[in-house]
Amino acid sequence: MLGIHDLSLFIISGLLLNIAPGPDSLLIMTRSATQGWRAGSAAALGIGAGTCVHVLAAALGLSALLAASSWAFSVVKWLGAAYLVWIGLAMLISRRSEAANEGAGDAPPAPPPLPYRKIFSQGFWTNVLNPKVALFFLAFVPQFIAPEAPHKALAFIVLGAIFNFNGMLWCHLLAVSTALASRRLRPGALLARWLNRGIGALFLSFGLRLALSERP
Structure with a gap:
């Protein structure tokens, strides 16, 4: 069908690649743990929309341009790294602000919920601004399409x-x-704040790692 071969191997490989942890999984888990499954699903839908962009770009040859041009790769890489660092810093700065309020005698507040639209946007841009996702589709998918x-x-x-x-x-x-x-665990406000702080640090590290990475 359409020159596609080894479809079962493609499906199994794709599932294993999706299960591998990364910024996308981390974002889904963070939103689900702090705001419930609907927030995690909003992040997942944003990630899926970002994947659609990569698939269409690769099918139309735009990802080939990204792979061939070191300048284009660097631009997208730095944009993606800056976005991940921005998310991480925003979470860390928010936690510091809450810690200051707590030190002033206020009760420790739970992390404020984000609108689902913003969570969707985070998932979308986290995925779209990662040039390695584009290069992954360009390298992985054609292996299951016959040359003829x-x-x-x-x-x-x-x-x-x-x-x-x-x-x-x-x-x-x-x-x-x-x-x-x-x-089931029912984390309190203090644990939720520390969870967000740790996740913010991880996003910061993901952004720095992307910024320092070289073209594959």
């Missing part, structure tokens, strides 16, 4: 949709399971 396929772009989009669908299943499962675990 009559409609390679369409085959690419079909495989990308399958990959994204399976990824969304995993992401929503991660959101629900994290929310259930958090509900």
